[in-house]
Amino acid sequence: MELSMSFLLVISVIALSPLCLALSSSDGHLYPQFYDHTCPKAQEIVKFFVAKAHAKDPRMAASLLRLHFHDCFVKGCDASVLLDSSGTIISEKRSNPNRDSARGFEVIEEIKTALEEECPVTVSCADILALAARDSTVLTGGPSWDVPLGRRDSLGASISGSNNNIPAPNNTLPTIITKFKLQGLDLVDLVTLLGSHTIGDSRCTSFRQRLYNQTGNGLPDGTLDAAYATELRTHCPRSGGDQNLFFLDFVSPFKFDNQYYKNLMARKGLLSSDEILFTQSAATRELVEKYAENNELFFDQFSKSMVKMGNISPLLGSRGEIRKRCRKVNHH
Known part of the structure; x- marks a missing residue:
């Protein structure tokens, strides 16, 4: 018994080591405590605005949950779904799965504005989507979970990815x-x-x-x-x-x-x-x-x-950026 317990302890340490490394690594991994020091009120702020939006419109919880899905299935969880068309970007909002049905963008912008006031250029739009999806699930009586954080935001969108990768209602x-x-x-x-x-x-x-x-x-x-x-x-x-x-x-x-x-x-x-x-x-x-x-x-x-799902191809370390506004990329 003692032998098996020490073996388990070693395995646990090995399993946790990437998490420990993430705390000091610039390449990073996603982990729930990512903003504990840089923006300690981040999760509280997201939760407040999701609850406010849900109180105003009970349909919003499902819409915010759906946005996270539609983001992650296209180029990974990188907030590409939030970008408006501009310059070389053709917005995923125009794709068949999103056109006339994707909603909640203004709620994400409201959250982002509050977070920019609290801790400028710190919390990514991709992480806001992941947190809002969790909070929407909890608000409607569903389960909670610790959301691994540390995603960065994409510099572009993919309308073809949105049209082709998201499961459709009539797919086999x-x-x-x-x-x-x-x-x-x-x-x-x-x-x-x-x-x-x-x-x-x-x-x-x-x-x-x-x-x-x-x-x-x-x-x-x-x-x-x-x-x-x-x-x-x-x-x-x-x-x-x-x-x-x-x-x-x-x-x-x-x-x-x-x-x-x-x-x-x-x-x-x-x-x-x-x-x-x-x-x-x-x-x-x-x-x-x-x-x-x-x-x-x-x-x-x-x-x-x-x-x-939230772990699908996140942008980490120096890849991508932290957008100041979720609907457009920063000027470089």
Whole structure:
């Protein structure tokens, strides 16, 4: 027993050594205490403004969580999604996944303005996105986690990356799996992170094909509960109403919980890309069933998968910059 305990101690020290090095390394690693000395109130400030925005608009929590996803899936978690078009930059806000639906940019700017007053050119916009995603999850009743920090901001954007890398509502399961795998995320991460659809909305245009399928018979997708489909069709007509909003989880739309998975099992997942987790793969179906049964299991894995996603290709050390305003790069 003593031998195994000392072995574990050695392993723990080895495992923690990158974290220790990060505290003094210019190349750096992401770690939760990154701003403890340079901007000790950083997390408190982010939390305050996220709570303020959420109180004003309950939809904002889902929007801020989504921004972090849409940032990380394009060139890594580098705040490229926040940049406006200017000079050589074509904004990712114009891409298909973001146009007419990405929101919350003004909340991030408000947070950034407050942080610039508190500690100028210190806290990155990429880290603000990561913290706002965590705080939004907690505010709606979801799990908390320590957010590893120290990301820097990109000097450019990628509209092609935004159009091609972010999973779309009509993608097939193999395509979605591939898009996650390209980011270093596995099947467990995929099923878990899509559970964030327990809050938020989607537009009629994102799921209309399920209500009036392409076979020409005008009948709803066979994987959609018939009564639910009839209800959806009243506000999502065959043509028009593209921007009409629908809850992704109609049972508890503003509460972060495992209801999303229960809906999938009842064939009441709004998006095709959600429902296929239950209908098209034994492996993903098994996870859906586990999470539907065990909210704690879902919360525990969601925290882990969010940290993993937040680690996608961050800019560290001297790469990138700390933007003074999130919507534009600094003048060099």
